[in-house]
Amino acid sequence: MCLPMQSDPMQPVPVRVLTRRREVADTWTLELEPGDAAGRPFAPGQFNMLYVFGVGEIPISLSGDSADPHRQVHTVRAVGPVSRALAALSPAATVGLRGPFGQGWPVEAAAGADVVLIAGGLGLAPLRPALYYILSRRARYGRVALLYGTRSPGDILFRRELERWRRRLDLEAWVTVDYAGSDWVGCVGVVTNLVPSASFDPADTVAFVCGPEVMMRFAVAALQKAGVDDAAIHLSMERNMKCAIGHCGHCQFGPLFVCKDGPVLSFERIRGLLSRKEI
Amino acid sequence: MNTTSDLALITPDGVRRLIEVLTARGYRVIGPTVRNGAIGYDAIDGIDDFPVGWTDEQDGGYYRLRRRDDAAFFGYAVGPHSWKRYLHPPQLRLWRAERSGDDMRIIDEDDEPPRDAFIGVRACELNAIAIQDKVFLGGPYVDPHYRSRREGIFVVAVNCAVAGGTCFCASMGTGPRVGSGFDLALTEIVHDGAHRFLVECGTDVGAQVLTELPHRPAPPSDIEAARAIIERTAQSMGREMPATDVPALLRRNLEHSRWDNVAERCLTCGNCTMVCPTCFCTSVEDETDLSGATAARTRRWDSCFTMDFSYIHGGSVRSSTRARYRQWMTHKLSTWVDQFGTSGCVGCGRCISWCPVGIDITEEVRAIHEGECDGDDS
Structure with a gap:
């Protein structure tokens, strides 16, 4: 066609x-x-x-x-x-x-730095293209870590690919689940708990975060605690997007149209909005 | 640019002729006319359709037509309609889809729109059109439906000779004198002699149209009379926006107690967004016929006051009245500036007159301004 x-x-x-x-x-x-x-x-x-x-x-x-x-x-x-x-x-x-x-992950601007990708649930889907991009130009980046949290082992997205990524020596891939049976040998707990375990230089790290809004707030807090700068933390926001071109008004988030200014926004830009109720 | 020497004078018969000339040039002429007890904008055939000898009385939640003691054509402020009704229609079929087996076709549905001549566009409304231009034409994506309607218009502006009870364009810097964006601008003079109109040309097309009307050079006394009329209108505004940096004021006061106060009054009916000449939000509705073979998408005006507006999986982002009123007002007066480099308010006062409980945007700003110490993050 x-x-x-x-x-x-x-x-x-x-x-x-x-x-x-x-x-x-x-x-x-x-x-x-x-x-x-x-x-x-x-x-x-x-x-x-x-x-x-x-x-x-x-x-x-x-x-x-x-x-x-x-x-x-x-x-x-x-x-x-x-x-x-x-x-x-x-x-x-x-x-x-x-x-x-929309605006995607700043994968080019992240070249040279360590990259931490934090995904919650279906949030792994929009991060996967960023990981593909980075892995296909692996030498241009520093350390790369993927931290993925989901509900249970049965909810793990892209499982075979995750298993492949875990075998790589140039990628740290951590998976955690909220609950699991005795056949699970991985981590249990929220994804933000993994931040201290990942190896990256906080002064030279770019973080890409996607998941439920509450998870992203905690991820930001964990990254800040680790010493990552607000401007280096990028979140993919979700709002009601109807037209996708900034004309229908539904996805407004303070001064931003999530559809055209986002969905990926640096935490520095939305710091004052993310903590506020009903914006 | 025009100098005062370009100013002409026409009679009511000249205005009658103007409508004929525009019609002959292929325009659909839209002008003010009395509809359902209010002055709206609709297709007109001649000067008899104007609200001749009518004026309006406006206040918070109040709009009534009153008789004037003269036969003025434009002796009133703005009514519930604005020109966005024609440039950004309340309902517009965007496309139709046809399905046959696994195939789907999408067919453009918006026909060639009529070429409109708008008569009686006020200064606030010219500013509102300029603002919607930024929304629909000024960004990376252009709305072709708005563009096709907007491109062809002929604008006959009118300098306001009366200020409505809810008008505050003078304090917004958007009137009452028309600045730019018109083909012809009229100032109606009904006192001291014959009923007449001072005419200013804004474009070459406007000047060409003027040549087809019976007109004569305007005498200095009428130029002065028109100036005085506009000056008097500016001095008699029913409302005033507080003279402070409103965008910054609202940015600082997102948690001000006044939002709770206004939430107790606001009915979240959305009237303010429907009558606002700059509010641009829309939603789309999909419909399917009974056979399931064709579907259609219609765009319609939407309002940030509905629960659906901000709905995402899990619920509405703004479920409280407080949050929805705050969204509307902070967008209009503050974040609009971040988005489009201009306030979203032109001081037309429609949202005040047509609010069923008379919420006054200027009063709400004043309350936040005066009570700023109440704010938890000021």
């Missing part, structure tokens, strides 16, 4: 589902066509708007490798009407796609 670039940023392009894979009980990964012969280049941390015919449209972050703009990979947790419909699509089905949108 080859379509020209849309002049109306609100108009989706129909694209086919290429593959669909179940990750964990309620989470699927969909690989979509780009809807453009030239591919649809994106930056790690950006998102697309996905429309299911007759159901609705939601923002879903890109979870695949930005080196391949011909595959738009999205990892979706089926929790609402649209995400459930998305997760139920079979290959060959068509969805409407707009994007990519």
Whole structure:
């Protein structure tokens, strides 16, 4: 399917589902066509708007490798009407796609520094492209640590890949769960507990954090305690994003439009907002 | 730029002719007219459709039409409508989708919009249009629906000869004299002789249109009369925004006790956002036909006062009235400046008049300003 670039940023392009894979009980990964012969280049941390015919449209972050703009990979947790419909699509089905949108992880600016990626639950999905990016240019970065926390061993996303990453000698990959049975040999506890165990030079570290807002607040506190500067901590924020282009107003977070100024924002910019109720 | 020597004088018949000329040039002429007990903006055929001899009385939660003792065309302040109704329509079908098996087609639905001539655009409203230009045309993404409507308009502005009871443009620096953004600007003079209009040209198109109207050079006495009218309007504003750095004031006072106070009065009805000429928020609605073969997406005005507005998985970010009123007012007066380099308020006073409980944005700012020591982080 080859379509020209849309002049109306609100108009989706129909694209086919290429593959669909179940990750964990309620989470699927969909690989979509780009809807453009030239591919649809994106930056790690950006998102697309996905429309299911007759159901609705939601923002879903890109979870695949930005080196391949011909595959738009999205990892979706089926929790609402649209995400459930998305997760139920079979290959060959068509969805409407707009994007990519937003500001991603500052992967280029992080070159030369140690990088700590902290993911909570589905928050691993938008961080995966950043990790792909860094690992494919591994020599340009200092120490790299991935700290991932999820509910239980059965909820671990991208499990085979995580196991591969854990075997690497140039990456520290820590996984912790909230609760586990006796067959679990890893850590138990919240992901922020892992921060003191990871090896990085706080004075020269860039941190990428994605997860539930409360988890990100604690992650920031743990990073600050370790000595990481506020400007070096980057969070991927979630707000109600409807248009993705800063026109509908729903995702406002103080002066910021999370859709176009974010979703990745440095903690320095949102320090005064994150601690406040109902902003 | 025009000098005073470019100023012309036309009669009410000249205004009648103006509507004819604009219609002949292919414009749909939109102007003020009485609708449902208020002055709104709608398609007009001639000067008889104007609210001739009407004025309005406005206060917090109060708007009534009253008779004037003359036949003025523009002897009132602004009503519940603003021009955003035409440039950024309340409802707009964005596209239609058709499904057949696994295939889906998406079809653009917004037809070529009419070319509109707006008659009676006030200074505050010209500023409001300039603000929405920044929102929809000034960023990395352009709204093609707004652009196609905005590009073709012909603007006949009017310098306000009366200030409404809730007007405060003088303290916002947005009126009552029209500055820029018009093709023609009128100042209506109804006293000391015949009913007449001083005309200023803002563009070449405006000047061309003027040549098609019966007009004569304006005598200095009328130029002075028009100046005095606008000056008197500026002096008789019903409200005033406190003369302080409002964006910084609100930034410092996000936890001020006044937000709790206003939350006890605010009904979160969203009227203020509907009548505001700059509020731009929208939502989209998807509908499907019974066969399931076609679906359509409609964009409609939305309001930050609804619970749905900030809904994310797990609940609304702003569930309290306090937070929603604070969002609206701090956006309008403070974070708007961060986003678009201008205040989102033009001092038109609509949000005060059309608030069912008469909440007054200038009074709320004043209360926060005067009670700043109450703030926990000031």
